[in-house]
Amino acid sequence: MSKRQYHHGELRNALLDAAEALVREHGVVGWSLREASARVGVSPSAAYHHFASRDALVNALSARVLARLGERMSSAAAQAAGPGVDAQQGMVAAGCAYVRWALEAPAVARLAFGFGTQHAEVVIAPHPHDVIEAELDRLVTTGALNATARPGADFTIWAAMHGLATLLADGLMTLDGPEAADQQTQRLLRAVLTGLTQETAPPQHRPTAHSAHTERRTRRQDNSTTDEPSVTAPTRPQ
Amino acid sequence: MSKRQYHHGELRNALLDAAEALVREHGVVGWSLREASARVGVSPSAAYHHFASRDALVNALSARVLARLGERMSSAAAQAAGPGVDAQQGMVAAGCAYVRWALEAPAVARLAFGFGTQHAEVVIAPHPHDVIEAELDRLVTTGALNATARPGADFTIWAAMHGLATLLADGLMTLDGPEAADQQTQRLLRAVLTGLTQETAPPQHRPTAHSAHTERRTRRQDNSTTDEPSVTAPTRPQ
DNA sequence: TGTACATCAGTGAACGCGCGTTCACTGATGTAC
DNA sequence: TGTACATCAGTGAACGCGCGTTCACTGATGTAC
Numbered sequence: 021m022s023k024r025q026y027h028h029g030e031l032r033n034a035l036l037d038a039a040e041a042l043v044r045e046h047g048v049v050g051w052s053l054r055e056a057s058a059r060v061g062v063s064p065s066a067a068y069h070h071f072a073s074r075d076a077l078v079n080a081l082s083a084r085v086l087a088r089l090g091e092r093m094s095s096a097a098a099q100a101a102g103p104g105v106d107a108q109q110g111m112v113a114a115g116c117a118y119v120r121w122a123l124e125a126p127a128v129a130r131l132a133f134g135f136g137t138q139h140a141e142v143v144i145a146p147h148p149h150d151v152i153e154a155e156l157d158r159l160v161t162t163g164a165l166n167a168t169a170r171p172g173a174d175f176t177i178w179a180a181m182h183g184l185a186t187l188l189a190d191g192l193m194t195l196d197g198p199e200a201a202d203q204q205t206q207r208l209l210r211a212v213l214t215g216l217t218q219e220t221a222p223p224q225h226r227p228t229a230h231s232a233h234t235e236r237r238t239r240r241q242d243n244s245t246t247d248e249p250s251v252t253a254p255t256r257p258q
Numbered sequence: 259m260s261k262r263q264y265h266h267g268e269l270r271n272a273l274l275d276a277a278e279a280l281v282r283e284h285g286v287v288g289w290s291l292r293e294a295s296a297r298v299g300v301s302p303s304a305a306y307h308h309f310a311s312r313d314a315l316v317n318a319l320s321a322r323v324l325a326r327l328g329e330r331m332s333s334a335a336a337q338a339a340g341p342g343v344d345a346q347q348g349m350v351a352a353g354c355a356y357v358r359w360a361l362e363a364p365a366v367a368r369l370a371f372g373f374g375t376q377h378a379e380v381v382i383a384p385h386p387h388d389v390i391e392a393e394l395d396r397l398v399t400t401g402a403l404n405a406t407a408r409p410g411a412d413f414t415i416w417a418a419m420h421g422l423a424t425l426l427a428d429g430l431m432t433l434d435g436p437e438a439a440d441q442q443t444q445r446l447l448r449a450v451l452t453g454l455t456q457e458t459a460p461p462q463h464r465p466t467a468h469s470a471h472t473e474r475r476t477r478r479q480d481n482s483t484t485d486e487p488s489v490t491a492p493t494r495p496q
Numbered sequence: 497t498g499t500a501c502a503t504c505a506g507t508g509a510a511c512g513c514g515c516g517t518t519c520a521c522t523g524a525t526g527t528a529c
Numbered sequence: 530t531g532t533a534c535a536t537c538a539g540t541g542a543a544c545g546c547g548c549g550t551t552c553a554c555t556g557a558t559g560t561a562c
Contacts, residue, residue, distance in 0.1 A: 025557090026507090026556055026557060027506065027556085028505080029505095031506085062506075063507050063508060065506085065507070069505055069506075074548095130372060134372060176445060178425065179442075181421065183416070184417035187416065192371065193413055193492050194494075195492050200491075208414045211452075212418070214452070215450055218453075218456065219448075253438075254432065290514075291516065292514080300540090301539075302516080303540070499561105499562090500561090501561090507553105511549105512550100518542105519541105519544100521541090521542105523538090523540090526534100526537095529531100
């Protein structure tokens with residue numbers, strides 16, 4: 021920064037930072053590798069010592085950004101938990117973190133969400149989905165959610181908070197500030213959680229959540245997985 | 259098509275069709291005006307007699323596609339309704355139409371949703387949001403939803419179905435076929451509707467749904483709007 | 497501690513490419529009389 | 530019904546541009562002896 025050095029030393033991260041800033045400023049596609057390099061103060065070709073292509077950089081950024089979201093959710097949930105606190109509050113806090121994050125940097129959120137199955141090699145930890153699963157498990161443990169409603173509930177909850185986040189990020193819905201977003205998130209998630217608890221006559225082939233990615237990671241940590249056959253199972257790829 | 263004509267006659271629509279096909283095949287940004295023109299069999303410059311720029315074409319396509327979704331939801335809801343049918347079924351049908359649509363042409367869905375406030379001039383009728391509002395009103399009328407839960411419920415429901423649709427469209431969640439999608443949609447929407455009905459102690463400043471677009475249109479058709487002050491109101495722009 | 501050298505991480509010029517858009521044009525169509 | 534002419538909707542050549550990527554290079558770094 022201060023002295024002009026031939027070797028940057030942290031170019032990989034610096035490029036990711038620059039690219040993230042460019043996404044914030046000019047949207048998911050409104051910038052070039054050359055601009056990111058220029059912003060870091062490096063020649064365009066330098067990037068190729070760290071990324072195979074522009075796409076590779078974008079994918080790496082997307083994964084990094086998604087992992088950050090997972091961290092924010094996880095710590096928000098942890099902070100909300102405590103004795104005497106409403107059992108649903110952890111999930112609500114995670115959801116608020118999710119929605120606020122999308123509201124703060126809509127274009128970055130679009131990048132993280134909007135590119136399909138791209139995080140091929142990268143392990144994202146903690147994945148937002150993982151945080152939701154952890155919170156649901158906690159709700160079942162504390163008795164705030166029926167165990168029968170648990171399978172597949174992760175995708176139901178995820179869909180709810182994801183929808184609010186993306187409607188706001190994409191400008192299809194607008195709110196007056198983050199407090200309003202929190203209120204909306206809370207109302208939505210409490211409605212879903214309450215609705216799941218009230219569920220009667222679960223469908224015969226209840227969807228079961230599992231994914232290659234999740235399994236690969238959780239099998240290493242514990243092996244409490246109940247391997248019921250899944251017929252119409254939602255899956256989180258990679 | 260058969261005879262080579264100098265004047266195409268339907269070039270505007272033909273270009274929109276070609277662009278939509280290209281979006282399906284190559285994603286939201288993976289195609290050019292020139293490709294669309296070539297596909298129609300017309301020179302690249304011909305498009306400028308119908309669209310001011312490539313962006314204008316994209317915006318027009320996005321609006322057209324969103325209106326089609328609204329139509330599909332609306333007719334699905336109408337078809338589901340009937341005497342003796344579960345009151346929630348209309349909304350579930352609309353939601354299934356929404357989710358299936360996103361699943362059928364994910365890239366097209368991303369186009370319709372992912373470009374922020376772009377439908378500036380165009381009136382989209384019926385907007386998916388309008389269909390949701392209509393179904394909610396019906397639920398209140400039939401007594402299946404508390405009137406106190408009605409304000410803002412449209413955004414809660416919309417968020418839920420939108421989240422499922424976009425998670426699937428963006429490949430963050432996968433399902434084995436459209437029946438599985440229907441099942442997920444049904445579970446999600448029923449949970450939200452049930453949860454909304456069970457709501458106790460609504461927040462003091464309940465969010466109220468209103469938007470310039472909606473008001474402009476609905477004021478023309480009826481004027482039953484209850485104009486309560488909205489403090490933290492979600493809004494649908496344009 | 498000093499030197500030789502392999503490796504790493506930069507440079508900068510150059511490439512070919514396809515893009516959106518413009519412009520002067522021309523062929524077809526429709527309307528006035 | 531026939532002719533003159535304005536208007537509409539095409540053509541196709543050309544433009545300048547910025548892009549991703551390559552390549553031979555060079556300066557800095559770290560390690561072996």
